[in-house]
Amino acid sequence: xxxxxxxxxxxxxxxxxxxxxxxxxxxxxxxxxxxxxxxxxxxxxxxxxxxxxxxxxxxxxxxxxxxxxxxxxxxxxxxxxxxxxxxxxxxxxxxxxxxxxxxxxxxxxxxxxxxxxxxxxxxxxxxxxxxxxxxxxxxxxxxxxxxxxxxxxxxxxxxxxxxxxxxxxxxxxxxxxxxxxxxxxxxxxxxxxxxxxxxxxxxxxxxxxxxxxxxxxxxxxxxxxxxxxxxx
Numbered sequence: 557x558x559x560x561x562x563x564x565x566x567x568x569x570x571x572x573x574x575x576x577x578x579x580x581x582x583x584x585x586x587x588x589x590x591x592x593x594x595x596x597x598x599x600x601x602x603x604x605x606x607x608x609x610x611x612x613x614x615x616x617x618x619x620x621x622x623x624x625x626x627x628x629x630x631x632x633x634x635x636x637x638x639x640x641x642x643x644x645x646x647x648x649x650x651x652x653x654x655x656x657x658x659x660x661x662x663x664x665x666x667x668x669x670x671x672x673x674x675x676x677x678x679x680x681x682x683x684x685x686x687x688x689x690x691x692x693x694x695x696x697x698x699x700x701x702x703x704x705x706x707x708x709x710x711x712x713x714x715x716x717x718x719x720x721x722x723x724x725x726x727x728x729x730x731x732x733x734x735x736x737x738x739x740x741x742x743x744x745x746x747x748x749x750x751x752x753x754x755x756x757x758x759x760x761x762x763x764x765x766x767x768x769x770x771x772x773x774x775x776x777x778x779x780x781x782x783x784x785x786x787x788x
Contacts, residue, residue, distance in 0.1 A: 585787035586742065587731055591723025594778040595714035599703035602683045605646065606690045607672030607697035615650050615667040622669035625694040630673075632693035636686050638675060647672040672697060678706070684768040705775050715779040716746070723783045731787070739786035747780040 608629060610621035633643060650669045654662040677683055683701065690698070705711055731738050 587785045589723045589727040590782045591719040593715040593718025595711045596774045596776045601704045602677040602680045604701045605699035606695045609670045611668045613666050618667040618669040626671045628693045632689045642676040644674045646674045684770045687768045711777045719779045719781040737788040739788040742784040744783045
């Protein structure tokens with residue numbers, strides 16, 4: 557089959573608009589950059605876990621001893637101004653205690669009752685004196701203290717703003733080195749953020765109490781973003 561020159565010219569003329577349209581739909585020139593931001597603050601809320609463990613020959617006696625001591629502990633918390641909504645039972649158990657030896661089968665020698673509560677202190681400056689009050693009241697199980705920031709949303713907003721600034725500074729550096737200019741932002745997204753975490757290297761801020769010194773340290777929230785700019 558022959559294709560005459562006139563037909564080839566007509567085919568080329570028909571193809572040119574299609575090529576131009578394809579070029580106009582080509583992906584724009586872009587710069588993609590990620591940014592990291594971090595914000596820190598001194599914690600203003602403390603969580604502590606405290607409890608009472610009591611042993612007795614019978615389960616009823618162990619429960620009675622534990623209940624009496626736990627009531628004293630709860631009364632001490634209320635005396636420190638901790639509201640009921642900030643006190644929550646986290647664990648309660650009664651278990652037999654066994655004795656082994658001389659090749660004999662295990663035998664029950666008594667019972668142990670445990671009762672633990674989680675306490676939230678909205679005034680972190682009272683942590684030291686509260687710990688002292690709990691031990692004085694009879695709490696013989698202290699299972700750790702953790703700190704948090706009540707308004708972590710504001711701290712996260714600061715971290716996100718810092719991440720955007722970081723990404724823009726990097727993009728401007730790269731575009732200047734490449735001899736191009738940044739255009740409009742085509743997209744911006746968050747790559748996930750890290751929740752509050754302790755900063756142990758920070759100089760601690762000490763809250764002195766009657767008996768227990770407490771180091772507050774700092775908490776940190778970080779954010780990561782990815783931004784795409786159009787190249788002018």
